[in-house]
Structure formats: C-alpha cells, structure tokens
Amino acid sequence: MTTQTAAPRILSGMQPSNDSLSIGNYIGALTQWVALQDTCDTFYMMADLHALTVNPDPSALRERTRRTLAQYLAGGVDPSRSTLFVQSHVPQHAELAWILSCQTGFGEAGRMTQFKDKSAKQGNEGTSVGLFTYPVLMAADILLYDAALVPVGEDQRQHLELTRNLAERMNSRFGEDTFVVPDGHIVKAIAKIYDLQNPTAKMSKSENGKGTIWLLDEPKKAAKKIKSAVTDAGTEIVFDPANKPGISNLLNIYSVLADKSITALEAEYAGKQYGNLKVDLSEVVADFLTEFQAKVNVYLDDPAQLDVILADGANKAKAVAQETLKRIYDKVGLLPPASQA
Ligand code: ATP
Ligand code: LTN
Helix, strand or coil, X not given: CCCCCCCCEEEEEECCCCCCCEHHHHHHHHHHHHHHCCCCEEEEEECHHHHHHHCCCHHHHHHHHHHHHXXXXXXXXXXXXXXXXXXXXXXXXXXXXXXXXXXXXXXHHHCCHHHHHHHHHHCCCCCCHHHHHHHHHHHHHHHCCCXXXXXXXXXXXXXXXXXXXXXXHHHHHHCCCCCCCCEEECCXXXXXXXXXXXXXXXXXXXXXXXXXXXXXXXXXXXXXXXXXXXXXXXXXXCCXXXXXXXXXXXXXXXXXXXXXXXXXXXXXXXCCXXXXXXXXXXXXXXXXXXXXXXXXXXXXXXXXHHHHHHHHHHHHHHXXXXXXXXXXXXXXXXXXXXXXX
C-alpha cells in the first residue's frame, strides 16, 4: 500500500448534472469540503462519468462541468490546498470500477435505494446499466485515493457502506493492505436539507420545482421561494424536525448561511411569526446568492485559469490513482505488461 501522508486523505465529488448546484449541495457537502482543507489532504472532483448515467446533452455536460468547478471555487475550495479534477481526466476510475464490479453481488447492487428510487421513476427501459453500477464507480473513486474520510450528505450513506463492504471483502481475500477502509464524514445537523415545498423529501438537484434553491438562482426569485416555503401547523419557531420539518429546515439553512446557532435563532424569534422568519431568511439567502454569484462570474470569465486548475489537478490525481491501480492489478493477478515488470 502507498504510505499515508500524515494528513488524512479526503475524496469527494458532485455530479455536474445541472447548470447550478443546489443550496443543499452547498450546505450538506461544500461547507464540509472547505472546512476539511485546513487539516486534510483533500481531493475534490467533478463526477462527470456519474453524470453520464442519465444521458445528458454533450455540450450541456461540458458546460456544466466548468460551471460546477466555478461553484466549488466560489464556495471556498482553494486549488492551492485541494486537488481539483474532472473524474474522466483520470482513466483509472473506470478501470478500478471494473475490478470492483466483479466483486459486487448483483443483489447487493440491486438493494441500493437511490437506484431503486431513480429506476422506479424512469422505468426499466429508461434505466441504464450505468445507473445500476453507479455506486461501484463511486466506490472506485474513493478507494483509488486511499481516502480515510468521505464528506457527503446523508443520502450517500448507503453508497459509502457498499464502498466499505467492498474494501473489507477485498482485504480479506487479497490481504489487509489492499484497500484503506474509508469512513463517512456526515455532519448530522446539515446532512439533509429538505425540499421547500415538501419538507420531508430531500432538496434535489435533479428536480426543477419551486422547492429547490439553486446557487445560481436569481436572488429575488430565491427570496420568493423562501417566502412561499411550506411550513407547519402551530406558530412557535422551534427546532423540532419530527413535528416541524418545514420550520426546522428553514432554521438549518438560516443557521449555516448566517453563521448563527439554532439556539440563538430560536431565542431571536421567540414570540415572532413564521412570516418574520421567512422574510429575514429570504434576505439572508438573497444576499448570500448575490455575493456567491459575483465570485462564480469572476471564475467563469477566466476559462484559462480554470483550465490550469484542472490540468494541475488531473496530474496530481493521476499520480495517486496510477499507483493504487497498479497495486490492485497486481493483487488480483493481472499480468503486468513486460515494460512494467
Ligand atoms: P440528485 O438530486 O440529482 O441525486 P444530488 O445533488 O444529490 O443530485 P450530487 O451532485 O452527486 O447529487 O450530490 C453532491 C453532494 O451533495 C453529495 O455529497 C450529496 O450527499 C450532497 N447533497 C445533495 N443534496 C443534498 C441535500 N438536500 N442536503 C444535504 N446534502 C445534499
Ligand atoms: N454519488 C455522489 C457523487 C459522488 C461521490 C463520489 C461522492 C460520485 N463519486 C465519491 C463522494 C465520493 C452523490 O452525491 N450523488
């Protein structure tokens, strides 16, 4: 196994499956990515191979990959501290995915709830084999970098468990030094931001309804969405996800964007109406988006700089990935080409 650097290795990614990330992506994942840069060896990618599972328009995918990078940067991911790369620029991801797919049970993959949900919506004929093996590719992303921690939202917990199972299975078959078994880094309070119109469902990037705040939403439009968010019975502004999912979701968003604790917010809004909270939060959100979008535009206006970041990131990522893949090819018994032997 490659020697671990002192700082724990981190790997995470998002799919460039839309022009804009959602505020759920920002709160649930991006804020964690940024926080981990200080103490860890962080690798963050645009999961463009994963985005192919839903057959996107080619030019839209290319554009979204760049825009996703610009949003990572605007959110505070720093290319001098993190390795930023496009998944497809590192061919070892797809190569390791094949090895792992030969270790994954058909039934095991079929139990992934995200696959069951998405394939149920699309029907058998509209569901690709790639969507089925999506979690195996995600396992390859993680295991290729010997990642110790994987910062994601709650919805990825089951995929992480599959990754851990695959690593443990291969370690017991091929030796304990085959893979590092990764842990999830899921920060409970912010790991699931809910849809504003349906506060018991995840705010999703692939739905286009009024319930999602996009990081690139026109700030006034986003403010309106907050004002028309579905709230709960009663009048008291308290954090109680079981009985007040709508208000609790708004408090969570508020807490992260305004950097105030939930307790402080509860105290601030004691005796006030839901409407007061919504009006104030709509301003907080609009201000946040205005500032965020100004930064995104600066990055998008300089495509040459984005290219430099990606070229540099791909080189760094490839160096790590190549070593791991060589190790694994050897473990599973693939004959090395003569020049490498
Ligand atoms: P889709 O909704 O189309 O499945 P997604 O936004 O969940 O898309 P990704 O782009 O792959 O898919 O997600 C990127 C990261 O954002 C993941 O770590 C995921 O767990 C996190 N995330 C996504 N939605 C939320 C949410 N509503 N709350 C918290 N974290 C989220
Ligand atoms: N499946 C993830 C995106 C993703 C990912 C990864 C996250 C692809 N590869 C590796 C963490 C580590 C999702 O959030 N939908």
